[in-house]
Every structure is written in structure tokens, then in C-alpha cells.
Amino acid sequence: MKKIIIxxxxxxxxxxxxxxxxxSVKKPLEYKRYLDDAKQxxxxxxxxxxxxxxxxxxxxxxxxRDLYLRIADDCYLLGDKEGFELxxxxxxxxxxxxxxxxxxxxxxxxxxxRKEDAISLxxxxxxAKENSEAIDAKLKLLAGEYEFLEGEFxxxxxxxxxxxxxxxxxxxxxxDAAGGQVIYPQYEQIGLFGSNGFAPVKKDNKYYYIDVxxxxxxxxxxxYESLGIANQNIIPARKEGKYGYLNENFQPVTxxxxxxxxxxxxxxxxxxxxxxxxxxxxNFENLTEFEFDEVVRDDWGFCSRNGVVFVKSxxxxxxxxxxxxxxxxxxxEVKAFVSEQPAAVKKSxxxxxxxxxxxxxxxxxxxxxxSFSSIxxxxxxxxxxxxxxxxxxxFVIEPAFDSAKSxxxxxxxxxxxxxxxKLIKLDVY
Numbered sequence: 001m002k003k004i005i006i007x008x009x010x011x012x013x014x015x016x017x018x019x020x021x022x023x024s025v026k027k028p029l030e031y032k033r034y035l036d037d038a039k040q041x042x043x044x045x046x047x048x049x050x051x052x053x054x055x056x057x058x059x060x061x062x063x064x065r066d067l068y069l070r071i072a073d074d075c076y077l078l079g080d081k082e083g084f085e086l087x088x089x090x091x092x093x094x095x096x097x098x099x100x101x102x103x104x105x106x107x108x109x110x111x112x113x114r115k116e117d118a119i120s121l122x123x124x125x126x127x128a129k130e131n132s133e134a135i136d137a138k139l140k141l142l143a144g145e146y147e148f149l150e151g152e153f154x155x156x157x158x159x160x161x162x163x164x165x166x167x168x169x170x171x172x173x174x175x176d177a178a179g180g181q182v183i184y185p186q187y188e189q190i191g192l193f194g195s196n197g198f199a200p201v202k203k204d205n206k207y208y209y210i211d212v213x214x215x216x217x218x219x220x221x222x223x224y225e226s227l228g229i230a231n232q233n234i235i236p237a238r239k240e241g242k243y244g245y246l247n248e249n250f251q252p253v254t255x256x257x258x259x260x261x262x263x264x265x266x267x268x269x270x271x272x273x274x275x276x277x278x279x280x281x282x283n284f285e286n287l288t289e290f291e292f293d294e295v296v297r298d299d300w301g302f303c304s305r306n307g308v309v310f311v312k313s314x315x316x317x318x319x320x321x322x323x324x325x326x327x328x329x330x331x332x333e334v335k336a337f338v339s340e341q342p343a344a345v346k347k348s349x350x351x352x353x354x355x356x357x358x359x360x361x362x363x364x365x366x367x368x369x370x371s372f373s374s375i376x377x378x379x380x381x382x383x384x385x386x387x388x389x390x391x392x393x394x395f396v397i398e399p400a401f402d403s404a405k406s407x408x409x410x411x412x413x414x415x416x417x418x419x420x421x422k423l424i425k426l427d428v429y
Contacts (some may be wrong), residue, residue: 054067167185189201267281
């Protein structure tokens with residue numbers, strides 16, 4: 001009996017092995033036949049049957065990206081646009097190098113005048129990849145179109161800390177980085193929301209602090225002639241015609257002996273006494289002597305956006321680092337840094353750009369220029385109008401505005417048309 005059972009087991013095992021071997025031989029043969037059939041159908045322009053053959057081949061290799069792309073191509077030739085998109089997306093979703101599939105679908109969207117879909121696809125895929133240089137390059141090639149956002153104002157600042165200050169008539173308010181209204185214009189003066197979450201405002205000739213809901217939140221016990229942005233637990237203030245610094249509890253941390261000063265940012269600030277400026281550290285120690293005629297500040301009063309400060313001595317500007325030392329060369333005009341990207345400077349009658357360590361990046365010649373933003377575009381003036389250039393000097397937006405400021409991280413920038421300022425939003429940022 002045991003011998004019979006053993007013989008049956010051996011028989012069944014052998015049969016199973018035979019089926020497995022024969023199937024493994026049969027599958028490659030059928031797979032190859034399906035591919036050959038599909039190619040022959042394509043040669044005869046019988047795209048429907050070619051698609052059916054490729055789908056049969058997919059049953060053997062369901063993760064074969066090339067098969068999905070071949071089906072997509074035949075769908076396109078057949079006029080099946082939905083099928084083309086679906087198979088391209090199937091190819092994109094397979095793990096591995098999917099850039100050819102991404103660019104195939106991107107080019108199709110552009111061909112169909114669906115630029116927004118092309119940009120959305122590229123942005124989604126760039127965000128999903130650790131290294132997306134080719135996709136980023138493709139995105140930048142598509143940049144250049146923009147739309148106007150609602151609203152116009154007498155003035156708009158560059159974005160800082162996710163906010164822009166707006167002026168309407170003689171009063172000020174705040175927008176967020178997307179252009180949404182945060183504080184309706186109603187104050188005689190308004191500053192940035194600081195590290196404590198509050199913004200300084202002046203109304204009815206009194207200074208106090210509000211939150212983003214426009215609720216009054218902090219009021220000093222004694223009146224000050226000016227209160228600035230609370231940053232790094234330090235508030236610039238003016239009292240009896242002189243400036244000094246307070247902490248966030250409105251207690252003096254320096255004497256009020258300065259003619260002017262800036263907020264402290266990145267461990268640096270600047271103070272003015274007897275007509276000269278000095279650079280200070282976060283503990284108010286002097287990094288330089290009182291030797292400069294001017295410090296360059298951005299729209300919000302900061303002079304040290306990147307841990308360096310532009311200063312002027314006589315007719316010349318140069319950079320000062322945290323050690324109080326000069327960095328780089330001397331220039332005749334400069335624009336404040338607005339991001340970690342290069343700043344605009346004028347040298348030998350020509351506007352160029354420099355990094356925070358003083359390295360010069362010479363591009364084309366412009367009548368005027370402003371510093372590069374965080375997304376890599378800079379406003380420049382040519383033939384009397386302002387536009388925007390990429391980091392290689394090519395225009396991303398041709399000159400068309402009477403003035404322009406920097407793009408923020410959401411692709412929003414203030415531009416001036418005639419006497420009014422509006423916001424534009426770039427399609428690629």
C-alpha cells in the first residue's frame with residue numbers, strides 16, 4: 001500500500017512539474033507572438049487590434065511600462081484620447097524611471113492647449129521625486145504666463161514672513177502671500193506680524209499690537225512715538241525723539257540714545273548715532289564702529305535678511321558679514337536681499353547680481369534691477385518697462401510694467417501699471 005501511495009505522489013509531482021515547465025515555455029512563446037501580432041497590426045494601421053494584442057501581452061508582464069506607452073501611442077493614432085491619457089498615467093505610476101512617460105503626457109497636454117494640466121502633472125511628479133532636475137527644467141521652460149489677482153492699491157511691499165503691506169489712500173493693511181486680505185486698510189501705520197504673532201499698528205496717533213484677527217492684544221503702559229516689529233524678542237521703539245530697543249514686555253534693554261535703528265534679524269541689526277551707522281549683534285554688541293553713511297533696508301525695515309548687511313561709505317556700497325568684515329567688491333548702487341538668492345548691484349554702470357558671500361553673477365545689461373526672489377526670478381527694467389528674468393538671464397515675463405517687485409514662494413508679485421499696484425500670479429513657481 002505504501003508503495004502505491006509513494007508512486008502516486010511521484011506521479012502527481014511529475015505531472016505538476018511538467019505543467020509548470022510547459023507553461024513557462026508556453027508563456028514566453030505566447031508573449032512574443034502577441035508582440036509580433038501587435039507590430040504587424042501597427043504596420044497595417046490596424047490600431048484597435050494592435051491594442052488588443054498588447055493588452056494580452058500585459059497579462060504576462062503587468063508592470064511593463066513600455067507596453068502601456070505602446071498602447072497609449074496606438075490609442076492616440078486611433079483617436080482615443082481618453083485611452084491615451086489613462087495608459088500614460090498607468091506607465092507613470094509604475095515604479096522606476098518614468099520621466100519618458102511624464103514628458104509624453106506633458107507634451108500631449110501642451111498640444112491640446114491644456115497647459116494647466118501639464119504644469120500640474122509636472123509639479124506633482126517633481127514633488128514625488130528626490131531628484132527631479134529634468135522635470136524642474138521642463139517646468140521652467142513652461143513658465144511665463146500669469147494672471148492678475150483681484151484688487152488694486154496705492155502701494156504694496158515685497159512679501160516677508162508670509163505677508164505684504166498694502167496702502168490704500170492714506171491707510172495701511174496686510175495681505176497674505178496668496179493675496180488674501182488679512183487686515184483691511186485702516187491704520188496710519190502697520191508693521192509685520194512678528195515672532196510673537198502680533199503686528200505693530202498706529203491709529204489715532206497711538207501705537208499698539210494686533211493679532212491676525214485684528215484684535216488689540218498688546219498695549220504699552222507708557223506712550224511711544226514709534227513701535228516696530230517684535231523679532232527675536234526685541235522691539236525697536238522711539239521715545240522723546242530717540243530710538244532704543246525693548247523686550248516683548250515693553251521693558252528697555254538698551255538706552256534710548258540712537259537717531260535711528262533697524263529690527264534685529266539673523267543675529268544682526270543696525271543703529272545710527274551722530275549721523276553714522278554701526279552694525280550690531282543680537283546682544284547689541286557693536287560688530288563695527290559708527291562709520292557708515294547708510295544701511296540698506298528692505299520694505300519692512302530689515303537690513304540683514306541673509307545675515308549680511310549692505311552699507312554705504314561715501315559714494316560706495318559693500319557687504320558686511322556677521323564678523324563685521326567687508327565681503328566682496330564695492331558698488332555704486334545696491335538693492336536689498338529679499339531671499340537667499342542673489343541681490344542686484346550696480347558696477348561700472350551695469351546691473352549685475354551677487355551672492356551673500358560676494359560672488360558676482362554677471363548676466364545681461366539692464367537699466368535697473370532688483371534682487372532675485374526665493375523662486376529664482378528677478379525684476380529688471382529694459383526699454384523703460386519692468387519684467388522678470390530667470391537665473392540665466394532669459395526673460396520669464398517680458399517687460400510690460402511701470403514697476404515691479406519680487407515674486408514670493410507662491411508665485412505672487414506686486415506690479416505697477418500707471419499709478420496703481422496690482423498682484424500677478426505666475427503659472428510656474
